[in-house]
Structure formats: structure tokens, C-alpha cells
């Protein structure tokens with residue numbers, strides 16, 4: 001998707017602070033972190049949101065969670081705890097319409113009733 005910001009980061013047309021990359025995923029630091037560690041785990045294929053997942057994406061999404069758990073272990077927050085978030089759609093606060101998993105950690109994270 002030419003106009004998609006995350007597709008442009010994947011294509012290296014826009015710079016990002018890349019933490020990890022393989023053939024299926026790119027992981028980079030959020031430009032506006034809300035926790036000491038705030039990474040975005042992004043499948044390279046353009047899927048707009050969780051709402052657009054198809055049965056064929058099952059393996060990819062499974063791998064995305066495995067990657068999150070590997071990163072948490074490597075960052076030393078596996079046992080301390082962390083948070084994984086998908087924002088979905090307007091009320092879910094999704095700004096970038098390319099599926100991504102937020103990994104937040106490094107402190108006790110607040111939880112509110114909204």
C-alpha cells in the first residue's frame with residue numbers, strides 16, 4: 001500500500017528506529033512512547049486491522065504473539081510483566097491502518113475504567 005505509513009517504513013522509504021526484522025515482521029520503537037519500552041510489532045503484509053483477518057492469517061498471527069513473547073524474554077521483562085495491545089478502529093484508537101501489536105513494558109502499567 002503506497003500511502004500506508006507502516007508499508008513505507010517496511011519499504012525503508014521512511015526511517016524508523018528498527019529493533020528487529022525478518023522476512024515476515026518488522027519491529028520498531030514507537031515514535032511517541034507511552035512506556036519505558038514501547039515497541040510496535042508489524043507484519044510486513046498489509047492487513048488494515050484485526051477486523052480484516054482471514055483464516056489464512058492464523059499462522060502469521062500466532063507467530064506475531066510468539067515474537068512478542070521472545071522479545072519480552074530478551075528484554076528481561078518476561079517475569080516482571082508487560083502489555084500487548086491491538087487498537088482496532090475509531091473507538092479503539094487505531095490511528096495507523098496497518099495491523100500492529102503494541103508491546104509496552106518497563107514499569108507498572110496503569111489500568112483505568114475509561
Ligand code: AMP
Pocket residue numbers: 005016028029030031032033040086087093094095096097
Ligand atoms: P495505533 O493508534 O494503534 O494505530 O498506533 C499507532 C502508533 O504508531 C502510535 O503509538 C504512534 O505513536 C506510532 N507512530 C506513528 N508514526 C510513527 C513512526 N513514523 N515511527 C514510529 N512510530 C510511529
Ligand code: ZN
Pocket residue numbers: 001004005006007008045046047097098
Ligand atoms: Zn501498510
